[in-house]
Amino acid sequence: MEAIDLLTTRRSVLVRHLGDPGPSQDELNRILEAGMRVPDHGKIGPWRIQVINKAGQAALGELCAKLYAEEHGERANDKMVEFERERPARAPVLLAVTSRLEVPHNIPELEQRLSGGALCMNILNAAHALGYGAQWLTEWPAFNDEVKKMLGHDPSTDIIGFIYIGTPTQEPKPRNRPEFDAVVSEWSGPVA
Numbered sequence: 001m002e003a004i005d006l007l008t009t010r011r012s013v014l015v016r017h018l019g020d021p022g023p024s025q026d027e028l029n030r031i032l033e034a035g036m037r038v039p040d041h042g043k044i045g046p047w048r049i050q051v052i053n054k055a056g057q058a059a060l061g062e063l064c065a066k067l068y069a070e071e072h073g074e075r076a077n078d079k080m081v082e083f084e085r086e087r088p089a090r091a092p093v094l095l096a097v098t099s100r101l102e103v104p105h106n107i108p109e110l111e112q113r114l115s116g117g118a119l120c121m122n123i124l125n126a127a128h129a130l131g132y133g134a135q136w137l138t139e140w141p142a143f144n145d146e147v148k149k150m151l152g153h154d155p156s157t158d159i160i161g162f163i164y165i166g167t168p169t170q171e172p173k174p175r176n177r178p179e180f181d182a183v184v185s186e187w188s189g190p191v192a
């Protein structure tokens, strides 16, 4: 497929529709290399990627289940706790992407954050280009300090995405996109 067609046809695949096989190690490395090839003002590299392997997914799942049960008390039924335990293992590959900002720095914080978003987007596109599906999620664990701690991060570190990658078990349904003209306009200077 032409690169431009890949970009204009990509859709996120819901994590519950991502199955085996996941990308091989070589394919994953290519996806991650594509991820890192993003605009990065000042060459700061203000992002990190953790590949959370099966053991890591299990450990993280135990923590999710514990935190969920603690927070919801009697309202947390077994099925929901089990869902939390399995949350990180829903697809063959799980990545945690963090924004690692250099502050203070002459490169604005906003630019550093946006570079991380671009990295996530490149990962989605690269996965698609290799025939895989992916979904970029945050969900509650991205905003939880205990989760950050288990992954080795300070509470001030932002988890900007958990990216799940696998083979689509069904084609994603089309999603309405904004009208071109609602987004794009031509500007020819201030109105007199």
Ligand SMILES: Cc1cc2nc3c(=O)[nH]c(=O)nc-3n(C[C@H](O)[C@H](O)[C@H](O)COP(=O)(O)O)c2cc1C
Pocket: 010, 011, 012, 013, 135, 136, 137, 138, 139, 140, 160, 161, 175
């Ligand atoms: C930073 C970020 C976080 C997201 N977190 C969630 C989330 O927690 N839960 C969710 O259902 N979708 C989340 N999404 C949305 C999906 O990744 C995705 O945008 C949606 O499924 C449609 O994707 P598509 O337009 O690529 O097909 C998030 C998107 C972004 C950019």
